[in-house]
Amino acid sequence: MLTIENYTKHYNGVLALQIPQLALPKGIFWIKGQNGSGKTTLFKSIAGLLPYEGSIQLEQGFSGKTQPQAYRMLINFGEAEPVFPDFLTAKDLVNFIAITKKASPAQKEKLINTLGITDFYHKPCGTYSSGMLKKLSLALAFLGNPALIILDEPLITLDDQTVQKVYTLINEYYASGVGFLLSSHQNFGFSSLAIQATYVVSQQTIHLQHEL
Numbered sequence: 001m002l003t004i005e006n007y008t009k010h011y012n013g014v015l016a017l018q019i020p021q022l023a024l025p026k027g028i029f030w031i032k033g034q035n036g037s038g039k040t041t042l043f044k045s046i047a048g049l050l051p052y053e054g055s056i057q058l059e060q061g062f063s064g065k066t067q068p069q070a071y072r073m074l075i076n077f078g079e080a081e082p083v084f085p086d087f088l089t090a091k092d093l094v095n096f097i098a099i100t101k102k103a104s105p106a107q108k109e110k111l112i113n114t115l116g117i118t119d120f121y122h123k124p125c126g127t128y129s130s131g132m133l134k135k136l137s138l139a140l141a142f143l144g145n146p147a148l149i150i151l152d153e154p155l156i157t158l159d160d161q162t163v164q165k166v167y168t169l170i171n172e173y174y175a176s177g178v179g180f181l182l183s184s185h186q187n188f189g190f191s192s193l194a195i196q197a198t199y200v201v202s203q204q205t206i207h208l209q210h211e212l
């Protein structure tokens with residue numbers, strides 16, 4: 001699914017994360033780590049949102065450095081604490097991402113309904129609760145035809161019913177060939193999600209913790 005080689009990321013000359021070599025097959029992976037360990041840095045690097053040294057390549061052969069557009073079409077990223085312009089509605093954002101990610105109208109409709117966005121679809125984001133923002137960001141992260149979806153803290157602020165719906169979406173997408181990198185400080189329901197392995201980010205690098 002993904003190969004990382006000779007990766008390093010510095011902020012203002014200070015090393016934040018280094019990964020000499022990591023190859024992940026298609027699967028659902030839980031990336032753990034204490035606050036400030038580097039999970040978001042890793043996710044944003046893989047998503048093509050941060051500059052870094054080294055190579056991150058998808059199994060499809062694309063690199064974010066040399067084929068950024070093709071690469072980003074295959075990777076979707078849902079941020080831990082999404083922030084959207086206050087004046088845009090869910091409809092504006094869903095339509096924008098649906099066009100850029102070439103999502104079908106049916107997929108768009110299904111995500112809006114599954115994640116319960118219809119109630120506030122036409123309202124501006126500035127009026128949303130944190131859970132409503134999270135539902136919208138998750139819907140955006142599932143749009144299109146990605147090979148990999150990265151979800152940073154996908155469960156925070158969600159009610160139990162929506163958590164179950166997120167598990168169902170992850171399982172459906174995984175069954176159709178999509179891989180996942182997930183982070184969470186809460187425990188994922190292992191019976192609900194076929195997590196393949198857990199990794200821990202610590203001491204400026206990443207280690208395999210447990211293969212399931």
Ligand SMILES: Nc1ncnc2c1ncn2[C@@H]1O[C@H](COP(=O)(O)OP(=O)(O)OP(=O)(O)O)[C@@H](O)[C@H]1O
Nearest residue numbers: 011012016033034035036037038039040041042080
């Ligand atoms: N823009 C930035 N400028 C400088 N340092 C940064 C920046 N972003 C992150 N860092 C540093 O990089 C390290 C890793 O941060 P990162 O946000 O990746 O951690 P995290 O594992 O996602 O943490 P959390 O669980 O709290 O979300 C931390 O030491 C942090 O201070």
